[in-house]
Each structure stands twice: as structure tokens, then as C-alpha cells.
Amino acid sequence: MEDTKVRGRRAVNQSPYNYTSEICISRPQNTPAKELSIQLNTRLSHDWSILYDHPSAHPIDLNSVPVIDLNNPELTNKIGKACEEWGVFLIRNHGIEPELLNRFDSQIHRLFALPIEVKLKVAKTQGTDSGYGGAPISHLFSKFMWYEGFAITAGSPVDHAQILWPDDYSSFCEVIEEYKKAIIPLGYRLMHLMLLSLGLTEEEIDNSLIGDSTKIKNAIHLNSYPACPDPDRVVGLAPHTDTGFVTILYHNGVSGLQVLRRKDDIGPARWVTVPVVPNTFVVNICDLMHVLSNGTFHNVVHRSMVSKTNQRLSAAYFFGPQVDVKVGPLSELTGPEQGLPLYRPVTWLELQKLKSTLHDKALQSMKIEELRKGA
Ligand SMILES: C=C1C[C@]23C[C@@]1(O)CC[C@H]2[C@@]12CCC[C@@](C)(C(=O)O1)[C@H]2[C@@H]3C(=O)O
Numbered sequence: 038m039e040d041t042k043v044r045g046r047r048a049v050n051q052s053p054y055n056y057t058s059e060i061c062i063s064r065p066q067n068t069p070a071k072e073l074s075i076q077l078n079t080r081l082s083h084d085w086s087i088l089y090d091h092p093s094a095h096p097i098d099l100n101s102v103p104v105i106d107l108n109n110p111e112l113t114n115k116i117g118k119a120c121e122e123w124g125v126f127l128i129r130n131h132g133i134e135p136e137l138l139n140r141f142d143s144q145i146h147r148l149f150a151l152p153i154e155v156k157l158k159v160a161k162t163q164g165t166d167s168g169y170g171g172a173p174i175s176h177l178f179s180k181f182m183w184y185e186g187f188a189i190t191a192g193s194p195v196d197h198a199q200i201l202w203p204d205d206y207s208s209f210c211e212v213i214e215e216y217k218k219a220i221i222p223l224g225y226r227l228m229h230l231m232l233l234s235l236g237l238t239e240e241e242i243d244n245s246l247i248g249d250s251t252k253i254k255n256a257i258h259l260n261s262y263p264a265c266p267d268p269d270r271v272v273g274l275a276p277h278t279d280t281g282f283v284t285i286l287y288h289n290g291v292s293g294l295q296v297l298r299r300k301d302d303i304g305p306a307r308w309v310t311v312p313v314v315p316n317t318f319v320v321n322i323c324d325l326m327h328v329l330s331n332g333t334f335h336n337v338v339h340r341s342m343v344s345k346t347n348q349r350l351s352a353a354y355f356f357g358p359q360v361d362v363k364v365g366p367l368s369e370l371t372g373p374e375q376g377l378p379l380y381r382p383v384t385w386l387e388l389q390k391l392k393s394t395l396h397d398k399a400l401q402s403m404k405i406e407e408l409r410k411g412a
Pocket residue numbers: 166173174188190255256258277278279280281355389
């Protein structure tokens with residue numbers, strides 16, 4: 038028994054890649070080695086058990102995440118209800134070919150299967166947000182996550198792909214391009230349906246920032262959670278909300294994503310495991326969609342847990358506003374009858390910065406009521 042414990046502790050104190058990859062990846066350029074080692078000594082562990090009680094989600098929650106068929110005649114209402122009550126839902130009949138998803142999956146697998154020293158050649162550096170690295174939210178937490186990622190934020194990944202696979206980089210780039218072409222219209226369709234469900238007319242949607250594709254920016258984040266010998270003591274990706282409008286998540290069918298269900302008639306706040314349903318994507322409502330809807334849609338807190346036996350792979354496609362676009366509550370949703378706007382307008386970057394200092398209190402700090410109190 039004691040032996041198992043000791044082995045378990047060793048296991049989670051090691052890097053999942055048999056290499057201190059997060060240290061190398063996240064070393065800020067120009068940080069003196071001594072200073073860096075002082076910063077890192079406080080968090081040289083993947084063991085979260087002393088920080089979190091790891092409340093495990095019920096394997097089957099009768100009131101589970103909605104699964105929405107995009108061919109459903111009641112589609113708009115169903116999406117509106119899911120965005121309000123859950124802030125997350127699964128979509129089926131989304132029109133993206135399984136054959137494309139299989140090729141996409143193979144390339145994600147191929148990327149993370151590369152030796153660590155090859156992946157580190159395309160590591161994110163300070164000031165860039167594309168490339169290989171640890172969890173982007175890692176600076177907010179005192180422990181390492183059981184995670185590695187690859188971000189494609191601006192255009193094509195060709196420069197990185199050429200370094201990773203000098204002799205065959207095009208198969209990766211081609212599949213990323215095909216995936217983007219398929220997923221972008223799906224994202225626009227979902228955001229359009231969300232605004233319809235809030236009562237906006239087609240014309241109002243066309244005139245809103247959701248109707249103007251030049252105001253929307255997107256990015257893709259490939260995620261890998263290696264299998265872990267002691268999964269109950271580690272966290273794949275720590276609890277967070279996404280900051281943009283919506284995220285469409287592909288995954289390889291290994292369970293792990295959990296959402297925080299708010300307190301309701303059925304019970305207290307609790308983690309719910311998102312079920313694995315073949316041929317579906319997960320759609321998350323993010324912070325700026327919550328703001329745009331004037332608080333009607335729920336920006337869901339989620340986290341990713343890991344498996345003892347299987348590597349979980351996922352690809353998050355983030356849709357948000359262009360850098361210079363400020364997002365506030367839609368004017369159609371506020372007024373003498375509907376009520377006052379709850380939030381001041383904010384850009385994507387501004388909100389990300391607020392979250393890095395104020396954590397889950399960032400949105401609260403943008404509340405107009407809160408600003409008036411401070412004035
Ligand atoms: C487009 C993006 C969304 C994201 C920041 C990023 O520039 C690329 C990484 C994304 C991610 C993934 C994990 C959670 C998250 C909150 C984070 O810190 O990095 C999201 C960011 C976001 O939703 O803003």
C-alpha cells in the first residue's frame with residue numbers, strides 16, 4: 038500500500054513527457070537562471086491533491102449536457118435554452134465529414150508523438166502566441182498541468198510545420214486548412230442562431246458584429262493530455278472559462294472534459310462529465326458571448342481531467358472579436374423595457390489581461406453597477 042503511494046507520488050511529480058518540458062517551454066526569455074529556478078521551485082509538481090479535493094463528477098448525471106441535432110425544426114429555441122441553462126451543448130448532424138475528422142485526428146496525433154526535442158524547436162516564445170507549449174493558463178496556477186498544446190493563432194502553421202517535418206509538412210497544413218474551411222461556417226451559423234434565439238431579427242444580426250466577418254477573429258488550439266499513472270491527483274487543464282464568443286471542441290473520444298453545473302433545483306454546484314457521443318462537437322459559451330447577451334447566456338466553467346490508460350487529444354476552435362473591436366451588450370437587448378446594460382464594452386485582449394490579474398472576478402469588475410460604486 039505504502040509502496041503504491043510512494044510510486045504514485047513520484048509519478049505525478051515527474052513530467053508527463055519524461056522531460057521537464059513545461060520548464061523549458063515557459064522560461065521567459067532573458068530571465069536569469071537563478072531567478073527562474075526560485076520561481077519554479079514553488080511549483081515543481083503535477084500533484085494537485087493538496088490544492089483541490091478533486092470532487093469527482095457523477096458518472097451519469099440524469100440532467101446531462103444537452104445534445105442538439107442541427108436538423109431539429111426547433112433548433113433556435115433548443116440552442117437558446119442550452120446557452121442559458123448550461124452554456125455548453127453537443128451538436129450532431131453538423132455536416133463535417135468523419136473522413137476529414139479522421140485525417141485531422143491523425144495529424145494531431147502525429148504532432149504530439151514527435152520527440153520532445155523536435156517539438157521544442159517550435160516552442161512559443163515571449164511575445165508570440167503560436168507554437169508548442171504548456172497550458173496557456175499555467176501562470177494562474179501553482180501546479181503543472183498534465184498537458185501539452187500547440188496553438189495556431191495567425192494564419193497558416195506552415196513555418197512551424199516545415200521545422201517539425203522538413204520532408205512532409207504539407208499533409209499537416211492541408212488538413213488544418215480543410216478543417217478551418219469546414220468549421221468557420223459552422224461557428225458563424227451557431228452564433229447567428231444564438232442571436233436569433235435572443236430575439237434579434239435577421240436584419241439586426243446582419244448589422245451586428247456577429248454579422249460582419251471582418252470583425253471576427255479565430256484561432257485553433259491543439260491539446261494533448263497523455264495517459265497518467267495516477268489520474269486522480271493531476272489536472273489536465275485547470276478550471277477556466279474561454280474568453281471569446283464561442284468555442285467548438287473536437288476530441289478523440291477519450292472522456293475527460295467536465296463542466297461546472299451551477300446550483301439548481303436538482304442540487305448544489307457540481308462537476309458534470311461531458312458525455313462522449315460519436316460524431317458530435319462540444320460547443321462552449323465564452324465570456325464575450327455572455328457580455329453580448331447582457332448576461333443571458335452562461336459562460337461555462339470547464340476543466341479537463343486525464344485518463345489512466347488513454348491519451349486524450351482535442352482541438353479547440355475559438356471564435357472571438359478582432360483585436361480592436363470592443364464588445365458590450367447588444368443594444369437590441371437593453372432599453373427602458375429590457376433593462377440596463379450590465380457590462381461596459383471591452384476588447385478580447387483587455388478581458389484576457391483582466392482575467393490574468395483578477396481571475397474569476399474579471400467580469401464582475403466590468404459590471405456597470407460595480408463601476409458606479411467605485412466612482
Ligand atoms: C485565441 C485564444 C483563446 C485563448 C487565448 C488564445 O490566444 C489562444 C489560447 C486560448 C486559451 C486556451 C486555454 C484557455 C484560455 C482561456 C487560455 O488561457 O488560452 C484560452 C484563451 C481564451 O479563451 O481567451
